[in-house]
Structure formats: structure tokens, C-alpha cells
Amino acid sequence: MPENPSQEYWLSLRAIGLATLGLLLVFGATAGAADSLAGATQTVYLEYQELGSRIKGWQLNITPQAEPFKKEPDWGGRHICRGTINSAFHGVEKPGAPPSHAINLPFAWDYIQGKLCLDLNRNGDLAEHPAFLAQPGSGDYFYETFTNIHLAFNGAAASHPVLVDIALYAHKGKAISGGNLTWYSFWQGKAVLQGRECQVGLIEHPNHLGSTGEASLLLRPWEEREKPFNLEDGLLIGFDYCTNLFAFGQAYHLTCAYLPGEAPKYKLELNEVQAELGQVVLTGKSIQRVVLWEHQAKIPYTVVLDRPQPRVRVPVGTYNRYWVALRERATEAFSDYRDWLRPKPVTITAASPLALPIGGPLTNWVTVAAQGRTLNFEYQLQGAGGRYRLAGPVDRSKPPQVAINQNGKEVGSGKFEFG
16 A cells, blocks of 8 residues: 555556557567568669570460562562461460450561561551561472561550560462471560579560560579570579469568659569568479479469578479579589479478489480381489580580490490480
8 A cells, every 4th residue: 555645647648658668569579470471672773685695485376377468569470478466375285274365467578589578567557667578489389587576566565665576487389387486585684582683584475565464583692694595504593473473581472563654674672571471391403493383382483492402491382393504523414304294292291301303413324215127225414303405505416426345346236326
């Protein structure tokens, strides 16, 4: 019992103050925890760039046309291949991919003269634009490549031109057989991820200009930004665009929007988020990059591991596919594409480590199979977990060789064919 009423009043005020302070501390801690869950957001603007070397190629979906267009150049009575480029595709189209925007590009090809006329504004007049030129073919089969074409494809939100080559092929006097598209354009910016300066970029798909539909994401050190790259060389500089990325030990949620205008660009936002992690043990050596994707989980991640340690932590879940690029001394190699047709899902849990057999050392290997009186030899490059293929251009003038000796005397030899 306080000795006087004023002391009782002071004690009450003190109790109220402590309670209020306690509530502020609780709410402050809760707000701080929520912020740590959301993490920091980094905004990167991707600007248009062109390479002097191939980034990726697609096969063209072409509808042949026998009748002339409304207006054409004077062909001098020569046979002309006509048609419309409808879309582009690369291998087997992915299930669940976003719908394609039709390119709908009419053209007329004079293969004798090596001239290609494109209806760039789709108004039926193929004579109002200069023709693209190629080295004319000869004989009964023609394959001609038209280079340095800045082309604006039809798209839902984009009209920006991109740099491409178009190759067409046909038999003499016949309708066009098909064509290919080579891509030289991409969008790039600079991001700082966990203290590392990185070049991040977007390589669009011809059917989805102005969006991330079927696009590829470029990720590599900023100091390598001047180096050419090719999405088809197996070295994993680029990979399928994803909305959830795990790189450098941190999970990110990605949003990317196209901003049209006189100087169009993409706005890429990387928001740090938290993910439940499990441990992976990489049993091989000389690994440069590993990519795991097609993640079966409520929040699917694409995981990118650069020069990983033997033990790494990645988001838990089941990954349908994984791919590895490695460098062993001067040799660069990557997972054999034939294994791509046979997915080997792996499940990562928080409870126990998962051993993943990928990487070097690499070993030259030859398998021999008897077929009647014939022996079939097959060359393979073997590493941890299976077969690998050499990256970069292949010198076909120096194929692997084999020699068979019996009692110290050579009884047979030969060279392996490419393929």
C-alpha cells in the first residue's frame, strides 16, 4: 500500500507506460519479421542489344502460296516461291506454353537471283521495300541465307525491330520446303545479387515479342558482358525464363514488364523471398554451372548454382530435370542432350542430404557391340552420372580414332563418324 495517493498515481502511470512500450516492441518486431520475409526489391531496366554472333535459332512454320500477291516486282518469268511465315518453333513446343502471336509475314523468294521480298507492313505490296540479297544457289536444291534483317514481328504489345537472319530452302520448280530463323537480339541490364555485379538479360521468343512468353533469362558476371553467348552451346549462360529464381544462395521472385515507346525497354524486378532449403551433395568435380528446373511444388523454383561447393543448399521439392556445364582443364562439356529425353527427377528434402552424381572427371570411353560379323564402336565422353558432350565448335577434320592390336600387332583401325 503506497504511503500517499500521489505515489499510487505515479505507479499506475508507470505500469501503463511499460505496457504501451511492450506493445510497441511487439508490433515493431512483427513488422520487422514481415519485412524480412518480403526482402529487398531491386529494379533493373533492360535495354536493347545486338550481338554479332548467333544467339539462338528456330525453325519457321511456313504456309506456301501458289498465287501472286497484289503487287510484286517483275520476276522476268522465273519460278518464284511464295508463302507466309506464320510462327517459329524450336524442337517440340512445350505443353502449357502461352499462346503464340502469329507473325503473318508474307514473302516472295526468287531463288535463282537470290532475292527475298518481305511484306513488312502486311499490305499485300511486296514491291515497295528493297529486296534482301543472298548468294544465289545452283542445281536442283536451293538453300539461301538472307542476313542483317531488322524485322518488326507482329506481337500483342510490341513493334520493336529485332536483328535476324532468314534461311529458306526449296527444290527447283517446287513450292518452298521450309526455313530457319537466326536470332541476334536481346535485352540487358546490370543487377547486384548478393554483392555480385551481374549481367541479367532477356532473349525474346519470335512468337512472343513484348513479353516473357517462352523467353530465356541471361545470367552471368557483369565483367563478361562483352563476350558472345549462344543459348544452344549447352554452357547454360541462359535458361528458360522463370518467375521464381534461386541464385547465389538467395531466392527471388521475378516480375518483368515490357515498356513500349521511342526507346522501349523491359522493367525487371527481383524481390528477395525466403524458401525452405535442403542440402545437395555434388559428387563430381570441375562444375561451372548447374541448373535445376521444372520444380514440382506450390512455388516452383529454377535453381542456378555457379562453381558450387561440394555441399550446397537449395529450395526443397522435386526437380524433373537438371543440367550441368563443366570445365576440366581446357575442356568444356555439358550434359548429353540424349539424357534430356529421359528425365531423372530428384527430390530434395530438409530432412536429409541428396547426393547428385554430376560433373567430372571426364573419361574417353568406347563401347563395342557385335552385330553378326560386324563390330560397332561408339565413342562416349563419360563423367559422373552419365554421358557428356564437348561444348563449342567441333573440329570434324580430327575425329576420334580407334586401333585394335593383337599380340602387339595392329589388326584393325578406323575413325568415328560425326553424330
